[in-house]
Amino acid sequence: MIKDIIFVIPPKVHLLDINGPAHIFYEAKEYGADINLYFVTISNEQEIQSSAGLYFAKLSNFEKFELTEDDFIFIPGIEFQLLSDSEFIQKSKAFLDWLNIQHSNGVNICSVCTGSFLLAESGLLDGHKCTTHWKYFNEFANKFGEVDLVNNRLFVVDDRLYSSAGVSSGIDLSLFILEQQYGPKFATDIAKEVVIYFRRSESDPQLSVFLQYRNHLDTRIHDAQDYMTKHLHTSFTLEDMAEYVHMSSRNLTRLFKKTTGITAGAYLEKLRIDKAIHLLADGNKVSYVANQCGLKSTNQLRALLKKHKEILPVNFTYI
Incomplete structure (x- = not known):
C-alpha cells in the first residue's frame, strides 16, 4: 500500500x-x-x-x-x-x-x-x-x-x-x-x-471525440457537429441536419468529409460510442444507454460497440 x-x-x-x-x-x-x-x-x-x-x-x-x-x-x-x-x-x-x-x-x-x-x-x-x-x-x-x-x-x-x-x-x-x-x-x-463523471483509462485518447475533428473554420460544419451532439438521443436524418444548416444533403455530405476528414456517419458513430462508454461506466442500464444514443435497441448498441471494440477501454464488459 x-x-x-x-x-x-x-x-x-x-x-x-x-x-x-x-x-x-x-x-x-x-x-x-x-x-x-x-x-x-x-x-x-x-x-x-x-x-x-x-x-x-x-x-x-x-x-x-x-x-x-x-x-x-x-x-x-x-x-x-x-x-x-x-x-x-x-x-x-x-x-x-x-x-x-x-x-x-x-x-x-x-x-x-x-x-x-x-x-x-x-x-x-x-x-x-x-x-x-x-x-x-x-x-x-x-x-x-x-x-x-x-x-x-x-x-x-x-x-x-x-x-x-x-x-x-x-x-x-x-x-x-x-x-x-x-x-x-x-x-x-x-x-x-470529487464529482468526476467518468474515470478514463490508460488506453483512452488525450482528446475526446467532442474536441476531435473540430480544428477547422467552417461555421456550417461546426453547426452540423453541434446539431449531432445536441440531438444524439433522437433519430434524426441527414436531411434534418442539412435543413438545419441550410444546405442540400449532397452538399453537406461532401463538405463534411472535405472539412473534417471523416464522413458525417462516421462522426456520428464516434459520438455514440463515446456517450455509450460514459453512460455504461456510470452504471446505467443498457436499454437506457441505447435510447440516449439514438439507437433502436440494445442489440444495435452491442453491434456498434463490437464494431469499434479496438477503441473501447481495457476490461470493458458490455459486449
Whole structure:
C-alpha cells in the first residue's frame, strides 16, 4: 500500500497539474487510506510562484526524504520556456540525481504534462515508454530521442515510471493508482466524491471525440457537429441536419468529409460510442444507454460497440 506521496513544486508550476492529483489523494486519506502527503521544492527557495501567480510556501526540501517502493513522487508540468532554460536545468541537477537514487530504490515516479521533460532530463525515461502533452509532442521527440514516446494516450506506465498527458489526466492517473492499490470500488468512490463523471483509462485518447475533428473554420460544419451532439438521443436524418444548416444533403455530405476528414456517419458513430462508454461506466442500464444514443435497441448498441471494440477501454464488459 502507498505510504508517502511527494508532490514536487518547481518554479512556474501549473496549478491543476499539482492540485488535481493532490486533492485526489487527500480524498483518499479522508476515505481511510493511510498515506502521507508532502510538498517539496527542488531548490533552496521556500516560496515558489506558480504559472498563474499563486505562491506556494513552507515547502520541504526534497533531499530530506529517503523513500521506498511503497512511495510515489509526482512531478507536475511547468511553463514550457523554463524547460529550455539551460540555467534552470543545471540548477535542477541535484534534484534529478536524487530522482535516479529514489527510482533505484523502487520508488514510483509520476509526471504530469510537461513534467515529463524534467523527468526525461534525469535520464530515467531512456529506453522506456512515456507520453506528454500533445502540444509538445514533437519538441519532446526531438529532444529525447532515446525515449519511446507514445502519442495520443492519457497516461503510460513502464517500470514504475508513470507519465500523463497533462492537466486533468493527472487526476485520471491518480485514480488509476488508487485502483491498483485499493481496488476499483475505492477508486470509484473517490471519483464520485470529487464529482468526476467518468474515470478514463490508460488506453483512452488525450482528446475526446467532442474536441476531435473540430480544428477547422467552417461555421456550417461546426453547426452540423453541434446539431449531432445536441440531438444524439433522437433519430434524426441527414436531411434534418442539412435543413438545419441550410444546405442540400449532397452538399453537406461532401463538405463534411472535405472539412473534417471523416464522413458525417462516421462522426456520428464516434459520438455514440463515446456517450455509450460514459453512460455504461456510470452504471446505467443498457436499454437506457441505447435510447440516449439514438439507437433502436440494445442489440444495435452491442453491434456498434463490437464494431469499434479496438477503441473501447481495457476490461470493458458490455459486449
